[in-house]
Amino acid sequence: GVAVALHGVTKRFPGPKGAEAVTAVDAIDLDIADGEFFSLLGPSGCGKTTTLRMIAGFEYPTAGSIRIFGDEVGLLPPNRRPVNTVFQSYALFPHLSVAQNIAFGLEMQKVDKREVRQRVAEVIELVQLQGRESRRPKQLSGGQQQRVALARALVNHPKVLLLDEPLGALDLKLRQAMQLELKQLQERVGITFVYVTHDQEEALTMSDRIAVMDGGRLLQVGAPTEIYDRPRTRFVADFIGDTNLMPATVVDTDTVRLVDGTPVRVASGRPEGATCTLAIRPEQIGLRSPEHDRDPALDAVHGRVQRVTFLGNATSYEVVADGDADLHVRVRQGNAPGIEHFAVGDRVRVRWLPASA
Ligand code: ADP
Numbered sequence: 001g002v003a004v005a006l007h008g009v010t011k012r013f014p015g016p017k018g019a020e021a022v023t024a025v026d027a028i029d030l031d032i033a034d035g036e037f038f039s040l041l042g043p044s045g046c047g048k049t050t051t052l053r054m055i056a057g058f059e060y061p062t063a064g065s066i067r068i069f070g071d072e073v074g075l076l077p078p079n080r081r082p083v084n085t086v087f088q089s090y091a092l093f094p095h096l097s098v099a100q101n102i103a104f105g106l107e108m109q110k111v112d113k114r115e116v117r118q119r120v121a122e123v124i125e126l127v128q129l130q131g132r133e134s135r136r137p138k139q140l141s142g143g144q145q146q147r148v149a150l151a152r153a154l155v156n157h158p159k160v161l162l163l164d165e166p167l168g169a170l171d172l173k174l175r176q177a178m179q180l181e182l183k184q185l186q187e188r189v190g191i192t193f194v195y196v197t198h199d200q201e202e203a204l205t206m207s208d209r210i211a212v213m214d215g216g217r218l219l220q221v222g223a224p225t226e227i228y229d230r231p232r233t234r235f236v237a238d239f240i241g242d243t244n245l246m247p248a249t250v251v252d253t254d255t256v257r258l259v260d261g262t263p264v265r266v267a268s269g270r271p272e273g274a275t276c277t278l279a280i281r282p283e284q285i286g287l288r289s290p291e292h293d294r295d296p297a298l299d300a301v302h303g304r305v306q307r308v309t310f311l312g313n314a315t316s317y318e319v320v321a322d323g324d325a326d327l328h329v330r331v332r333q334g335n336a337p338g339i340e341h342f343a344v345g346d347r348v349r350v351r352w353l354p355a356s357a
């Protein structure tokens with residue numbers, strides 16, 4: 001079933017005195033499935049937090065409808081929605097213990113003492129904080145504090161958990177460990193997670209599906225592999241991972257032509273004669289010396305090596321291609337036997353598999 005459904009959701013904020021209104025979220029349509037780990041991904045200011053806050057009930061939409069498990073909630077306050085939110089700042093009470101922090105919300109709701117104890121124990125186990133129930137937040141590491149925040153958000157059994165850059169305050173190593181932990185936690189709990197991040201790697205690692213946002217709009221929604229391998233717009237290709245972008249013209253249904261005339265076999269799905277941008281991942285391209293690679297049937301661009309950077313497990317080449325276009329191609333290669341190495345100034349053929357373009 002559908003956990004969260006947004007239809008035509010728009011949020012405009014009034015500008016400061018006399019200034020024009022800001023459209024933070026612009027007519028978004030989105031269905032998030034029950035049990036999904038769903039990420040909203042995009043650069044700072046693209047409207048991720050505003051979208052999440054409208055699902056949570058901290059903001060009301062200017063237009064559109066928000067349904068959670070079929071019920072319209074667009075104008076309900078946060079406590080009347082079956083959702084909970086985890087923020088980047090954990091906002092734990094420093095003078096309360098781990099268990100008291102987690103129990104706080106239930107006690108405010110006057111839930112029976114025995115049930116509070118039972119539910120707190122259950123979520124403490126879920127986030128693996130057994131034995132630390134009586135510690136204060138400042139006696140915990142950053143990762144453990146984040147787990148307390150998660151436990152507190154899960155203790156009243158939300159149907160959807162909303163997370164706004166919850167790992168943003170952690171250093172890289174801990175963040176990567178917590179990514180895995182969060183994903184496993186989501187699988188254990190089995191509820192829908194809606195996760196906001198500007199970090200593409202984080203989104204690719206954890207999500208079942210990702211919505212890429214820019215300027216308050218959804219540019220593409222899909223599984224990580226779909227977004228990575230078949231970005232629909234130049235912005236998405238550029239935002240998700242390293243990409244070579246080359247201007248091209250559509251020849252027919254399965255060929256486009258680069259500016260220097262090189263045909264590339266790729267199904268663009270665009271009409272004949274249309275201009276488009278070819279996006280190719282650096283790891284999907286290989287380099288060959290011209291004399292070792294004479295097969296004219298292969299797609300290839302000729303050029304000259306401008307820069308070589310050794311990266312340990314790969315070598316990154318910057319190649320300036322021939323032709324009118326100032327075509328920079330960066331290539332990564334593994335150190336597998338048989339792979340040729342090149343130096344600055346070498347003539348090369350840049351080639352790729354048709355399927356990778
Ligand atoms: P993100 O979380 O992707 O960084 P936000 O949703 O926080 O983006 O913001 C989207 C846009 O809306 C930005 O231009 C931001 O300045 C604006 N905005 C967000 N909240 C408010 C507010 N309360 N009042 C006015 N403008 C806001």
Ligand code: MG
Pocket residue numbers: 048049050
């Ligand atoms: Mg934000």
